[in-house]
Amino acid sequence: MKWVEKYAPKSLGDVLGNTKLKAQIESWAKEWVRGESQPPLLLVGPPGVGKTTMAHLVGDEYFSETIEVNASDKRSYDIIKRSVGESAQTQSLFQDGKKLIIIDEVDGISGRDDRGGSRAINEIIKNAKQPVILMANDPYSKNIATIKRNATVLKFTKIRSNSLNAQLKRICQKEGIDYDPDTLVKLSKQSNGDLRSAITTLQAIVDDNKITQENLDVVSEKNIKQNVFDTLRTILKSKNPEHVKDAMNTDGEPQFLIELLAENIPREYENVAEIARAYEMISLADVNLGRAFRTQDYTYWKYAFLFMGRGVADAKAETYKKFVPYKNSTVYSRLSKSKKNRNLMRDVTQKMSRKLHTSPKQLEAHIPYYSVLFEDNEVAYDLKEYFKLTDDEVKLFRSRKIPASVGKKREKELQKQQKEHEKQLQERLKKQKEQEKLAKLNLQETIDEKEDEIKSNEKAIDTEDEIIEDQNLLDISDIPTIKKPKEEEIKNETVVIEEEPEEEKKDKKPKSKQTTLFDF
Structure with a gap:
């Protein structure tokens, strides 16, 4: 029989190390037993420190049943939901009391190969009606970043x-x-x-x-990979070259270690000259890393590790006997934030360019001027509505949200303006109808006048025709006769014919032949 199993702890009291965490886990289990639901526990720490052992002992001592699932084996969304989701929602069929759900190695879920695995675990722990304990080896793994927000994190340390x-x-x-x-x-x-x-x-x-x-x-010495934060602590706390050399056997990326050192050197070192020397070593390490990547000659890596390890450790005159809370590098978070801002800038300028008919590149230079305009709440609301911006996109111009009261006020004003516009429109329609009615009346009067005029003209024409007919019907007796002169008178006298006035001549038609007295 293996001694690991033979001498495994039989109760929580037999577990070595992490006494405070052990008390917290017991208190958490007792709350569940009393019927008070508690958030899931996330136990993080290196292998072999008792995480799994302690979880099983809690299940044996406080709960009726224990169900263990290794998340690195059950990876996909559907598999995790089927294997764990139902268990976390239902009571045990055969025993009374709560059942403990143990999900081990949640940091082993890969975002690419195990698509949806983290999402499935988050859904389970949010809706779980049974106690859940999760475990991970790397507390800084990106795979558990969202899980940490939904659980109580207990960080286990190595046993002394x-x-x-x-x-x-x-x-x-x-x-x-x-x-x-x-x-x-x-x-x-x-x-x-x-x-x-x-x-x-x-x-x-x-x-x-x-x-x-x-x-x-x-038996060869076990090649244990140091956690990158343990390496960081050894470099900043120790001056022993051998200890620093052993600590450099880390599983962290060299560039990440450089960023961690650059972030935490001012927190550990107090002397300005020591800080300057340490940053000079960091600079030389970065230069050699760049040469390795550029030339594909990775012999430069050993120089980079020497500068960032022994070089930084030797920069201090003496070790500092103080507690320093080391922090993760803010470079990557700033880069992530910068990328988010760039994407936000692109989306906003594209929306604005469609309204203003200007290139997005040119609008980027005008963002500071728009930021001044966005300081006024009402103007900011009007610009937001005009460009169809979201609340997140408005943050590009101002840090605070536009108050909801401004939107309500604007809506009331718009409703009022709309009512006034409708009222004016109705008045215009009414006037237009009156004008159309008046135009029809005027048109009818004009038509009536024209008809009367036509009728009067027709009467006048009829009267003229009657006059002409009356003239044509005159009696021939009314025509004066001409007496025939005697021959003696003709011989002795010359007949004088009176000429008519010029106006009467013009009115009469010319005769085809001139008539004289000799024609008679």
Whole structure:
């Protein structure tokens, strides 16, 4: 039987290390037992510190049933929802009381290969009616960023080498093994706080119920990758070159470590000259990293690690005996924010360009002027409505939201203007109808006048025709006769014919032949 299983803790009291966290977990479990729902727990810390063991012991002592799922095996949205979602919503069929849901290695979910896995876990823990404990090894993993917001995070620390050494001694005594105390001390330090690894190695080096230094040397030292924050702490706290060299065996990216050091050097170092030397070492490390990437010659990496490791550690004259809360690099968050602002700028300028018929590139230069306009709430609301901007897009121009009262006021004004406009429109329609009616009346009067005039003209024409007919019907007796003269008168006298006036001549038609007295 493996000693890891044989000497596993049987109760919460037997668990080594993290005493405060153990008390918090017990208090959380008791609240659930009393019927008070609690947010899920997220246990984070390196392997071998007792996260899984403690979760199972809590389930055994306080809950009726324990269901464990490894999130790195059950990855996709549908699988996680089917395997865990139903269990977190329903009571146990065979036992009374709550059942504990354990989801291990939630930081092993990949965003690309396990699409929807994190979303499924977030939905489960938000709607869970049963206690849920989640576990992760890397507290800074991006895969658990959203999960951390919906759970109570408990950060486990490595077990101290003294506690490990005491546990190894107890095991040797129970197994009746003759051991070398110095060998156990070395094994405890090499285990780097991993109790499970220390017990496994102890069982492997036992030979004839003896443990010696030679047996330990046969087993190669475990190549444990340092957490990048542990590496950061060692560089800033230690001046021992060997310790710094061992700490540089980290799983973090070199560029990320450089950013962490640049962020936390002023928090640890107090002397200005030390800070200047440390940043000079950071600069040289960055130069060598750039050469490695540019030339594809990765021998430059060792120089980069020397500068950022031993160089920064040696920049301080003495180690500082103080507690410093190290912080994550703000460079990436600023870059992310900058990218978000660039995308926001692009969306806003495109909307504005369609309204103003101006290129988005030119509008970017005018953003500061629009920011001044957006300071006034009412103007900001009008511009927002005109350009069809969202609340997030308005943040490009002003940090605070436009008060809701401004929108309500504008709506009332618009409604009032709309009513006035409708009233004016109705008045114009009424006037237009009156004008059309008046025009019809005038037109009818004109038509009547024209008809009367036509009738009068027709009467006049009829009268003229009657006059002409009357003239044509005159009696021939009314025509004067001409007496025939005697021959003597003709011979002796010359007849004088009176000429008519010129006007009468013009009125009469010319005769075709001139008539004289001789024609008679």
